[in-house]
Structures are given as structure tokens and as C-alpha cells.
Amino acid sequence: MMRDIVNRDLVNLDNCENEPIHIPGSIQPHGFLLAFDTAFTIVFASSNIETYLSIEPGKILGKKFSAVFGESIERNLQLYSEGLSETDLAPFKVNLDGNPFECTVHHNGSFLILEAEPEAVSDSESLNFYRQTTGFLANMSDSFTLRDLCQHVANTTREITGYDRVMIYRFDKDNNGEVFAESHIEGIEPFLGLHYPHTDIPRQARELYLQNLLRLIVDMDYTPVPILTLADSATNKSLDLSLSVLRSTSPIHVQYLQNMGVEATLTVSLIHKGKLWGLIACHHYSALNLSPQKRIAAKLQGQFLTSQIDVRQLNEEYDLARKCNSDVETLNALPLVPKAESIAQIIVQPELLSLCNAGGVSICFGNELYTNGDVPNAEMIRKLSKALFQKSNGSGFTTDRILTDLPELDFDCEKISGLNYQSLGLAENYNIIWYRPETISEVHWAGDPSKAIEKDTNGLSPRKSFELWQEFVKCQSLPWRTPELNAAANYGHALQRHMNLILLSEEGKRNLELNETLKEANSELENINWISTHDLQEPLRKIQLMASRLLSKEEEQLSKGVVQSLMRMNDSAGRMQALLIDILKYTRIRHTKAIEERVDLNVLLQSVEADVQDHRNERMLHITIKELPVIMGIPFLINQLFSNLFSNSIKYSKTEGAISIEVWADEKPVGFPDLPKSENLYHLIHYKDNGIGFEPQFSESIFNIFTRLHGQSEYKGSGVGLALCKKIMQTHKGHIKATGKLGEGAEFFLYFPV
Template sequence: MNIRSIVNKDNINLLNCESEPIHIPGCIQEHGFLLGLAHDSLLIKYCSENVPAFTGFTHLQLLGKPLQLLCSAEQEDMLRAFLAAASFDQRQPFVFTINDVKYNTKPHISNNTIILEFEPFPDGTLDMPNLYKQTQQFVSYLNDAQDLKQLCQSIASETRSITGYDRVMIYRFDKNYNGEVIAEAKRDDLLPLLGHNYPHTDIPAQARALYLTNMLRMIVDVDYQPVPLYTIADEQQEKHLDLSLSILRSVSPIHIEYLKNMGVRATLTISLIQDNKLWGLISCHHYSPKNIPHYTRLSALLQGYFFTSQIRVRQAADEYNYAQLIEHNIQPVLELMSGDNFIEQHFENPLLREAIRASGFVIVLNEVVYRNGNVPPDEQLFPLLQWLKQYSTSGHYSTDHLVEVYAPATDMSDTVAGLIYHTLDSENKNCVIWLRPEMEKSINWAGNPSKAIVMDAAGARLSPRKSFELWKEVVKCYSEEWVTPELTVAARLANSLQKQAHLADIRREEKRYKELAAKLEAANAELENFNWISAHDLKEPLRKIQLFASRTFYSEVSLDIYKDSLVKIQLAASKIQLLLDSMLSFATMSKTNEEFEKINLNNTLTQVIGKYRKEINAKEAVITSDALPSLDVLPFQAEQLFSNLISNSLKFSKDDTPLKLAIRYHRSPQYHIITFKDNGIGFQNKYADIIFKIFQSLNKNGPQSNIGIGLAICKKIMDNHNGTITAEGEEGLGAMFSVSFPT
């Protein structure tokens, strides 16, 4: 039988310890022994080398053998029942008796291996903790604690009372996993570590991951000699055994050296987990070797569960109280926002920034910048605004360390070290920002964090730092951290300001519409004036002509001739009146006060087609169109342009052929070009220029209303747009009109 060690011999040092496989060390601590059993047969697959000291058998004698070699059949059956129980909890102990010695055995499953860790009772007893008393004591702490920090101190003191360790600390992580001691209970002769900070490198990522998997870890004596694990060499056998849930698991030699440098001989560590993340640790230190019974460990672990259950409650209570205070502060601002023109009239209200303890506040609305409080100058603010527009793809962003992502912030930390940003529209043109300046602070590190790795005296190897004395660091370019209630209220204020911005836009639109209405009213007044002039200067002579024509009935000319003359005179008079009306329409094209506006020409086309739906259906016309652009145009004139061109195609379509009108778009470097091509009666191409002149119609036999004004108006519209209109025709085959708007 080929027996091999599974000790992980990867060369780990301080330069690559972040990748150290600490969950598969292949060895254990020496105060107990370990067996790994096949899941079905309970044959021994793994065995620790120190098994003779506890059982009298060597690992060579046990590997591949049944468990009954060490225990009775009755105990094996009890173990099978324990493992098969539906409520099997891998953290519960199973009491084993070997050679009349009782062991706490912590069974758990790793892949397909049942791992049994055997630990002799440290004090020879199996005393259950007084859970009622412990729970009662914790409830007392809850009632007495004014805040989370005070509760932490009570938990530290109670944990020390339960376990007897020389020092118990509550250790809290920040967002970067740097840790701070926020509560401490210790022997009176020990120097305090309360308030000391430890860099994230002291607990690397894979160690934090193990704390999430196994909430309790214990080192009985840092001077222990790691005990190798052995297995039978087999191709199907796992190369490594995952000991993530093992209490006996041997720890990293780098961590052992770290503890020795601190003067610590034994530790107990309990994870504090919140929202599936490592919130902190209960860290117990002893300055001599120390082992505690299984149920004492569980009592300490229970303290961790008690405390973890209160983290969210206490934090939520603190946030709620602060949120209520902010809510009270912003009520006057929200009341002001119910009125008109809030941004223009009240942007300097100090509550806009003071409500969330900001020092500066900026609103950008329609390219106007409104400042409130301590705000950087334009040469710093405008590049920052442009950067935020590009960087904050979600429309909002907050930080307490701007220089980390925006290098120019180094030069404006007196006004902007941290900020909250919200956009007020989908195009990021309008926005609101709250600013906080740099807040220099001292961090009390347990030793210089930049010297976490040092060279030994001989210069032969790297080792963890040996000094844990207080080392102060002054941190710059950080603002005070934004807390959840402040971020929530900032978002709420941004939403209210967004509504105010939209209301301001609506008011501007209303103003514009009123101006347009006034222009229309003025145009109508001018039109009425034209009508009055036409009525008195032209229509009156026409009525006299009609009167004289009527007297011809009394002459010697035949009655039929007189009637025919009268009809022609009346038609001529009607024609003159139509010309006058057309002249008036043409004149308005030259005197427009309409403003250019960017509009979607697809919408304009849809409106015009809707207006001529009846005629289109009557002609059985088919109109197709490319997607048209959005252009800066005079909206009414653009609609009239499309209307005249479509009307022209309908008017000059063939009687016996359904009209087909194709509207196409393409762009040249200088122009947006839209063409209207139909299959109507067409015209001779030599008249392509004449048809745009006023009162020039090629179809003299057409309807009386066809006086040659529509295309002249189209040309005037394109002149107003600094564009052109051209025509191409072929008699009997159709015509094409091209309008070109400059790019």
C-alpha cells in the first residue's frame, strides 16, 4: 500500500501570500487528531500523523481500515445515525470514546469525505453553558446600550468573561477591509489597542473568504508543530483535502509569525457577518497557550450571533434618527419648491447644501450655472462638469475621494474632495452637484502600514512587521463620507429640482406659444388690413364693372351675346379676386417672424398626409418615404412646403392611373436633400425654371384655382431657409421636385 503525505508544499512568502491556499494546508494543529472517512463505507481515507499519541495506532495501521478498529460497532452505528439525521448540523459535536477517553468530535463533510476532528476535553468535562443566563445578560446589554459602539463594548466584556482570554477586541472593517478596533476588554496590565487600525493586508482576501465559510477559528499555541495528513496514494483520491470547516486546520506560517511578532500565543476569532459580507471580527488574544472546551467556544460564537443580529437594527436606528433630522431640515425647501421659479429665485438658499452637510451646491440649467456656498472657480468647475457628464453613465455618482478617479481634484481639495452628482435630464445637459472639501484626519495604525513587510536582521528573508506601536498617519484628499440618509435626500432633492427644471421649460414653451399667438394675431390684423384695402381699392371698381355689364341687357345686341359677356366679366372679376388673395398669401412668406426650431420632418410629413387623406384615397394614391432628418426650420413654413408639393402631385396626377409619389432623402456635404417624385402628367423640362415664378402655370386648361402660386410659395420658403428648390419633368411621365436645406 502506497502511503503519501498531502502537505501543501507550495512555496509561499510575503510577496505571494495573497494567493496562499490556506484552505488546503494538508496538516493540522497538534492538540487533536483528524480522520477522513469514505462517505459510504466509513473506511479511513485520511489520517493525521499524530494519531498514535491518542489511539496507540499509527497512521499506517489505520489507513484503509474500517472505523471499528478504533471504536465499537455501537458507536459507529450512532455516528451513522448522527450523519443521516435530517437536521444534521455540521457545527454540532459528536462525543466519541476511544480507550476510555472522551473526545469532542466535530463531524463535517468535505466533498465526499466525512471529516472527524477528535479533541480531548481540555478540562475533562462536558459542561453545557447556561444559555438562559447568557441570553438574559445579552438582553440587558441591549436595554442599556445607547448606540452600537456601547453594545460592542458590552459584547467584548462578556466574551472575555465567558472565554477567559487576556484581550478581546471587536474589530470592524471599512469598505477597503482596513480594520479598526472599536471595542476592547483586556487585562489591566496590557497596553490598550482601542482605536488602532490595521491595514487590509493583515487579513488577505482568501482569509476573509474562510471567515465567511467558518465563523470560528482557534489557535491553541502558536508554537505548535504542524501535523501532516496522510492518505493512500490512489488516482481517484483527491490530491488535497479541503479543511475550510475544520477547527484543527493548520494556519499560515506567515500568520503565525505575525502573531509571534505581536507577542500573542493563542487566539480565538469569531466572524461578524452582515448581508453576506464580513462586517468585522471578535478577536480574542492570549499571551500564553490556551484551549477552551467546545461548548465554551459555542457560547462565544453565540455572542457573535447575538451581536450580528443587532448590527442592522442599530445601524438602521441611527440612520433613521439622522434621516428624520434631515427630513425636518429640508421641509422649508420642499415647500418653496411648490412655487414658481424656485431655481432662479431660491438657488442661494443655504438649506439646499446644509441639509446634507455639504459646503457647496451647484445647479446647471440650460447652460446657466447657479452657485451656492463654497464652489470652485469656472476654470476648475467646467472641466469637472464635463468629466462627470461622461463618467456618470447611470446619471448619478457619489464619492468621498474624488482624486482617486479625477486627477485634477488634487488642486481643488479645499472645495471639492467629495461630491454627489445627479443629472436632471436624459442628455446630461442639466445637473445638480453637492460638494464637500477635504477633511484631514489622523488614523492610528498599529505599526506603520507601509512597512507591513520588513527584511530580517540578516537580510536573508522577508517577514511580517515586528512593531505594532502606535503610528499616526494624516490622510488627505478625502471628504467626510456620505452616509445613506444623505445620499437618499440628495436623490430626493435632485428629483424635485428636476421637476422644477421641467416646469421652467414648460413655462418657456408657454411664453413662446404666446409670442407665436401674438405674431399670428398681428398677421391676421395685417391680413384684415389687406382685405380692407382690397375691398375698397379693387373690389369696388369690380362691382361697378358688374353693374355696367348688367346695363348691356338694354342695348340692341342679342340677349345671348349679352349673357355670354356677362359670364366672362364675372369670371374675370373672380379671377382678379383670387389673384389678390394669392398675392396676400405670398406676401406673408416674406414677413414671417417665426423662429427656427429643430423638428422631426417625419412628424411634419405625417401631419400633411393626414390633411390630404381624403384626396389621397380618392386618387388611390400610394405615397412612400425614406426616414427624414430632424432639421432647424421654420415649422409652419416647412409644413406648408410639404403641403404644396404633395398637393401639386395630387392636382396634376393622371385621371386613369393611380398616383405614385416617392419621397427620398440623402445628404451631401453641403445639403440635406429631399425629393418628391411622382408619375403624374409631368411637364416639358424647358419650363423647369418658369414654374417657380408667381402666377406662372403651365396648365392653362386646368382648374380656375390653379393660378401658379403654390410653387412660387415653395421657392419663397426655401429662400427663407437659405436653400434651393429645383424641378425635373417629362411630359406624360411625371415630375420630380428637389428641396435642399443647407447642413
């Protein structure tokens, strides 16, 4: 028992985009089909095989090919098929049942598919094809433009094949088609320049054109021939005919062509850079079959054409590129100085517009905006700059339909519809934008593209009307061509370099001015410091001396209020004198030019401890100093550093109990915690006391000059001591940090470079 594998799923215009056109389960009747498994067992056979071989399908299905046609033919076929690639469609001549056939053979999955057609071409006709092909190659160099070449291919293909109409059909970026070149017999309507919507060739059909470069329909009125297999066969229920030349055509496509009055077609795919660039579409208004030789000749025409697309496009773009590059060279040769005023000189140059054939241009240089020609208003340019910077990630962006690509801006496209944006920095306000005006174009469609499907008494069907339908496209500029975009990008890079020079020049000038200002300020501070630390000392000493004399005169009876006032005045003068002395110490550090030497901290701290013990009050003072390292430093500054720390511990001690101070060092050098990747190592000295401490949020601010956490009435001091400690550590290229707890004491961390 046999069964057919015809795909009977209902196909209509509502689901034709998903129609499985590669597995129709049937073929056209101008040949027959056989499919074998890897053991050369016949698994599939078209039901019309008896028409060509006088052999019933049921008597060959399930049998070895050699048992039906002989071992010699099977061996030749096997050798031939072993040299085929997955997508190769090669001719194979063979005699079957005493009849000569031209066959195409290809692999598809686990099957080897053979499609046979009666041989019908003489040697003289083959010689004629050879002459036509060589003549085409000889004349190909006469066509300079791509359109000329396409017209030449259309003429030659019609001459070779004999079709009534041959069109070079080119796809746009939206998969709509345009008849780019055409050759036809006299007396029929030309299609040249007409456009066809993408729905005329659905997605799955375009995908098949990428796989199978040649498609033939001999007679639109044909009756599909079912493909048969054994009813109990364990094979697939379908056979992939993507690469088949006899594959039956979609009924929707047949109806579409019949609506155009076409009875036979040949289609050759034009593949360019791995994409479907277009088709050689041949129409005939009566049934017409082509020999395999003619098909190969037509296929060669397509390969000739696609091999020359880049050459012809480069020829067309050469003059444009030369002109654009010339404009860029003129602009780059301008004698510009690295100043902001030079942008005003650039913007008025006519080459800035002509280098990419723009109608207007704007340059954003920080807060300054420069324009020339037809451009949007300043507010809209700022909005465009922000939107385009985000959309392009700070690179470039091009569009011939601003309103479509940037709908959020509510852009008025009646005057300007296209732009070419080049970012010139890391911010949105550094860019150059070229603008193009709206170009209202007239597109001629072969019928209304919005009516690809029509409804009549028989239901839905492909459109029947292919009469000229005109559409006017608005809010669109001329497209930006590659040489124009390249020239714009090249000049954008040059302009960015010039802007960087301007910014660097201005920054250098600002730095020079700032340095002069700093020098003046430092000079004034030096004068003020001298006055503060020297000239003010003498008046303070006189104030203290006069107050002391007044208080010491016993014979004069001073009132209690006067005595208290004199005492307060004397105390204030003393505090001010102490502050001036501290300021003097602080400023002297910056001018210290002493050379660093080896300092044994054990010896130095013994001296500091002895001095502190001599000047302490009645309070008990416990100082513990453990083994310390030898460091490189300036001895008198290190002495002053620890003297200040000891004085602070005594000054800010608790009111009761003994004062405790500990000093010790880590055993090994360490890195500074705020510089985790630093390779520098430090001797870490710990200094800890049991004083009043401080709250953690003040661990940084206590090192600022004149910073005090307590009032004079509580603890006396100038607020310079810890600032002085920090300054000394900085002088030694070291660091100081502190931690503390209120009421528990403070710990200081001193990092001396190893």
C-alpha cells in the first residue's frame, strides 16, 4: 500500500506568511522525482513516474535503486553524489528505461533527491549559449553604472531564455521591491520603476530564495503531482524540497501570478554579501519550459551581476567621494588658531555644507552654539544634542526621517527631515550636526500597497489590480550616501582634535593666571604671617607687662571689678601670644629645608618623656614606651610631633585618676589603609591615652587648623596642635589617623615611610 505526502493544511491569505512552502508534498509535472536513503533504497517517488518510465510507483518504492535501474547506473550516481555539497544543484545525464534524462541531484538531510527531465538540447544550442555568455562578458565592461549593468543583464537574459519580460528586481531595507531594470517584447505594458510591497514576496519565500538560487514554473495551469511513499514506511511524513527545481508552487503565489496574466516564470536569486539583494524575474504569457542548459545560463547571468555590484557602486561613488574628500582637505587646510573664535571661522565655510551635501549645519562647543544654513532653532538643537548623545552612546547617528526615528521630540519635519550627527566629546554639548531638507518623493506602486489582499464573492485573494498607484512620501530627506557619511566622520574627528587643542590652550591659560594669583596670595599671606608672628608679639608683651604692674601696686587700692578686668586682659593676651607662637611653628614647617637623617624613636621619646615629666602638674602620669623602630626624619620636627601629642593627652585628661599613655609599633611594615593598591610600606606607630576622647565623627576634622571641640573655659588651647602634627607627618611623606571614644580616650596611628 502507498500513501502520498501532500501537505493539505488550509492555506489562505490570513496565514500565508507561515505557509510551509518548502514541504508541499508535490511537484510540477514536467519531470519526475525520486528520493533515496543512505542505502540507495527508493523511499519517495512522484506519482507521474509511469508517464516517463512506464514503471508504476508501487513497484519501485522500498526497493534498491540498482534492482530497478541496474548497478552500473547506481554506482555512477553514488560517485556523482559523493562530490556534491549541501546546496549544490549539478546536472547529471543518465539513461533510464532507454530514455535520456537531464537530472539535478542534491542532498537534503538523510535523503538524496534526484529530479529528472527529458533531455531536449542539441550541441549547437549549447554552443550558442557559450557564445552569448562570452559576448556578455566582453560587453560587461561597457556598463559603467549599476543600472547600466542591470539593464545589460536583463537584455541578455531575455535573449538567452526567450521570456516575454525580464526584470531586475531590487529589494530595499524594508523588503519592498523595485523594478530596477527591464527588457520586454513590444506591445506589453512596462513595469520599469514600479514598486511592489514586501507582502508580495513573504518572508519564507525570501528565505528559500537564499537557499535555492533558481526557481521555475513552466505552466501556471499545471496540476500538482503528489509524492508517494509506502503506507507502512517509518520515514518522515514530509520531504524537504527547499532545493528542488520541480517543487510545486504555493497556490497563493500561483493565483497572484495568474491575476497578473502570467503563465510561466523563471526567478534567479541575486545574493550579495550573504543577503538577498534582488531577483532576476522572468515572465511569460504562455506556458514555457527551459532546458537545464538555459537555466544554467540564466543563473550565470545572476552570478555575473552580483559579482559586479560592488564594482559598479564604487564607480558611481568614486566621483562623489573625491569631491567630499576635497572639501574635507580644504577645511583641514584652514589656518586656525587654537581659540574659541576659530569655530566661528569654520562654520561659515561653504565646504562644511558641501562635504556631505547638507542644507544646514550646527556646531555645539560647550555653551556656545554656531549655525549656518537651514537649521532648527537653538532650543531644538539643544534637545537634539541631548537625545542623539543618548541614542548613539556618544558616537554618531544618521537618519533621513527625523520624525520617525525621534518621535519623542515632536520635530517639525516640513523644512528639515534628515540629519547626520557626530559627537565631538564626552558630553552632549560637544557635537556637529548636518541637516537636510524635506524631499517630497513620488513612488509608483504596482497597485495600491495597502490592498495586497482583496475580498470578493469568493473570499480573500491576492490583489487583482496592478494599475499604477502613486504615493507621495513626506517628512523624508534624500538618503545619506556612504562617501558623504565617511567625509562627515573624517572631518568630525579633525574638528574634535581642534576643539581639544582649544580646550587645552584655554586650560593652560587659566592655569597660568591661577598660578600668578596664587603667587600674589602666598606673598600676601607671608606678609600677614610675619606681622602675626613678629610685629604683634611686642604689643602683647607690653599689654601683659602693664597689666602685671597695675596688679602688683599694693599701695594703690583698686576696686575688685578693675582687678578682675585686668586679670582677664592679661589672660587674653597670654592666650593670644600662645596662639601666635603655634602659628609660627606651623608656618615654619613649610619652609623647613633640613635634611632627613636616621632617628631612633626609642632615644627621642625618652627625651620627650623626661621633659613632660619635669613639667607635669600634681597628677600621676604613667607613660609606657615599647620597642620602636629607627626611621628617616627631621629630629626636631619628630620631637615637636610627640611633644604635641603628650601635651594634648595631659591637657585633655580626665579630672580624676592617673594619666596613662602607651606608645608601641607594629612588628612588620604595613600599607596605608586608604591606599590599598599602594606599594609603599610604612612603620606604624600607635599612640594611645585614656583621656576624655572624642566622638567618631570628628576623627578627620580634629586635624584641621583652629578646630576645637571644647570651649576655652573647659580646656585651654589654640586649636593648632593636631594640625601641626598632621603638617609634620605630611612633611615626612607620611600619614596620621585617629580614633576615639567619648570618655574612654583616643588612639593615634602614625605612618612613617620605610
